[in-house]
Amino acid sequence: MSDILIQDGRIAILSTPLGKDKLAITALDATEGLSELFEIRIETVGPDANVDFDQLLGRDCTVALTLLDRPKRLFNGIVAEAQAIGAFEDLYVYRFVLRPALWLLTRTTNCRIFHHKSALAIVSDVLGERNITIENATKRVYPKLDYCVQYRETDFDFISRLMEQHGIYYYFEHADGAHKLVLSDSRSSHQAIEGGASIVFANALAGLTQQEQALFSWSSERRFRTGKIELRDYAFREPGSNLKAKTQGSERYARATTYEYYDYPGKYQNSSDGRLYADARLEAEQAIDYRRYASGQAPNLFPGGLATLERHPTTAENKQYLIVRCSHHFADEAFRSTGGLDGRQPYHGNYELQPADRVFRAPLVTPRPLVHGPQTAKVVARDKDADSEEIDTDPEGHGMIKVRFHWDREDKRSCWMRVAQLWSGPGWGAQFIPRIGMEVVVEFLEGDPDKPIVVGAVYNGGNKFPYKLPDNNTQSGLRSDSSKGHGGYNEFMFEDKASSEKIRMHAEKDHEVVIRNSETTEIGEAFSGGGASRKTTLKQGGDELTLESGSRKTTIHSGEDTTTVDKSITIESLGDTITLKTGASSIKLTPSKIEISSTAIALSAAKIDLN
Missing domain, CATH: 4.10.220.110 (Light-harvesting Protein)
Incomplete structure (x- = not known):
């Protein structure tokens, strides 16, 4: 094996699943920042012309950088990209990109619902599902979100927008063979950097050695911001x-x-x-106001750590800073020897910092998902215990219902959502409650999947129209369904077929009509009705029937006819006669006489006057 692959004693040592000294690192470019996914690009060489990338992709690799007699600066990540460059003399060159395990969440999308959980709890759940190692260093208590939807977005975008909205940010801590995601929301969660708690400012021309950690350029910046x-x-x-x-x-x-x-x-x-x-x-x-920008050789600086600047000529600048962003550049130009770099500096870094007494928050840059247009969903009960119900509304009395969206793979139920009605006022308006099993149309206020509202209902292969189509295309109306049990119904139907126009009203049990003032009914041809009984009560006023033409006939086939009047009763005929008849007996009244006819006539009175 060539000496090039003996890594012991070198500035940079690479550990991979391939085993020790299978690959040696020749260059590293790493960028990392608060609430940013780090990226570590490394170039390596090895004697094997056919490195099996399947043994590396998705696996952890670690780079240990030892400079300035400081603790090792570790860079750990999973291999996200692998590239074979070709041969270089007697070795083969490979390039790899290492990213955090959190980056894997950019590779998966989902649609799902969370109920009654805080943003922090939701983020923790999503990270836990993917076995992301985290440290919760947050200090604040976050409100529970009644309803939160991940909709056609990556897991990473979903948790990123939640954290941005609530002021939670993150950074990474690297170890040998692993890295950890730290969630933070306050200045108190940050600690001084081990081996880099203080850093000196020096002139770049001062001939820095590998044993000195220093910054040789420093600038401060202010920016006008919305206040x-x-x-x-x-x-x-x-x-x-x-x-x-x-x-x-x-x-x-x-x-x-x-x-x-x-x-x-x-x-x-x-x-x-x-x-x-x-x-x-x-x-x-x-x-992003009060930022500082520096460069130098301070490989131990990492986002989320604290470091104190010393020896800057502007005294006010000598204070503690929070590291916001870093870029690290390393090249082993003398990789063919086991020694150093002949006096050349192998490492250079650029750093972005802010005063430690200022609060950091990640900008709100992750887009929210939008629902582009309405969706349909199935009406369900509030929980499985109520699935046997036919109608289920919210206990507050707002007429809200729950649905199950077609995209939901976890059998979750929506939040209670309002139902748009034809009319709505304080104690008056329209009221139609979608029932369990119906397919309803759901819109989203401003396209927000967290803000659904039911705007209508549609028929489907299981729920057919009340009037058979296309046979009854001219019919329209409303038909309800008796609950519970089905079968009965109330109905108001219009038939608009020419020459067969009709309005049909059906009451499954009772029909109640209240008229506060007048009712006018005009019948062009005939009126017919039926039923077991009829009762009419007029509390005041009068009862008057006017028949302008034709005859009036009352027939009682079985039973009696009784008229009771508290005062007097008058029967008047403007024609020739009034006849009272039962069997063979009759009394006929004419304008000139009264005729009484019967098989027998009996008169009974205390006194009878005959003139």
Whole structure:
């Protein structure tokens, strides 16, 4: 084996699943930052012309960089890309890209629902599913989200937007053979860097040696930022509430608080949550102010660590800083010898920092998913225990229902969602509740998958139209279904076929009509009705029937006819006669006489006067 592959004693040592000294590192370019996926590009050489990439892709590799008599600077990641470059003299050149295990979450997309969990809990769940090693260094308590949807987005984008919205950021800590994801939300979660807690500023021409860790360029930068944030939202349960959340920065430069960032909706349902989101936005907006940019040889610096600058000629600059971003560059130009670099510096780094007393927040850059248009879904009960019900609405009385979306693989139920009606007012309007099993049309307010609303219902192969089609294309109307049990129905139907026009109303049990003033009914031809009994009560006023032409006939086939009047009763005929008849007996009244006819006539009275 060539001496080139004996890594012991070298500045950079590469460990891979292939085994020790199978590959030797010749160059490294690494970039890393707070709330950023690191990328480590390495170039290696080895004697094997046919390295099996299947043994490397998706596996951990570690680079140990030893410089300046400091603790080893470790870079660990999984192999995401592998490339064979070709031969170089008697060796073969390979290039690899190492990324964090978190990067794997960019390779998977999902559609799913989370109920009643905080953003931190959701992030932890997603990371746990992928066996991502994490350390939770957050300090704040986060509100529970009633309903949160991951919709056609990668796991990485999903958790990134949740963290950005809530002011959570992350960084990585590297070890030999592993790396760890650290979640943070406050300055107190950061620690001084081991072997790099202090760093000196020096002139690049001062002849730095490999034993000195120093920065030889340093610049400070200020940026004008938006100084005010206002968010608003709407909560239908309290439609009159003012869900406004405002916050303002403390900078004192000109116009620092003149310009405002205003957004709606703010994605919250109470003012305290709104203030959390507004603060996170303002802190993210102002985080890139007061940045420092440096270069030098300080390989132990890493994002999330704290380091104190010393010996800078501007005294105010000598203080503690949070490392925000780093790029590391290493080249072993003398890789054919076991010695050093003949005085040349093998490492160079560029660094971005901010004063440690300022809050860091990641910018809100991850796009939210949008639902482009309506979807259909199946109405379900609130939980499996209520699946036997036919109708299920929210316990608050808002007429809300739950659905199961066709894209849901986990058999989850949606949040309680409102149902659009034809009309809605305080105690009046339309009320049609979609029933379990129906297919409904769901829209999303501003395309937000977290804000669904039912806007209609559609028929399908299992739920057919109430009137057979196409035979009854001219029929329209409403037909309900008795619950529970089915079979019965109430109906209001229109038949619009020419010469057969009809309105049909069907009441499965009772029909109640209340008319506060007048009712006018006009029948062009005939009126017929039936039923077991009829009862009419007029509480006041009168009862008058006018028949302008034709005859009136009352027939009682079985039973009696009784008329009871508290006062007098008058029967008047403007024609020739009034006849009262039963059997062979009759009384006929004419304008000139009264005729009584019977087989026998009996008169009974205390006194009878005959003139």
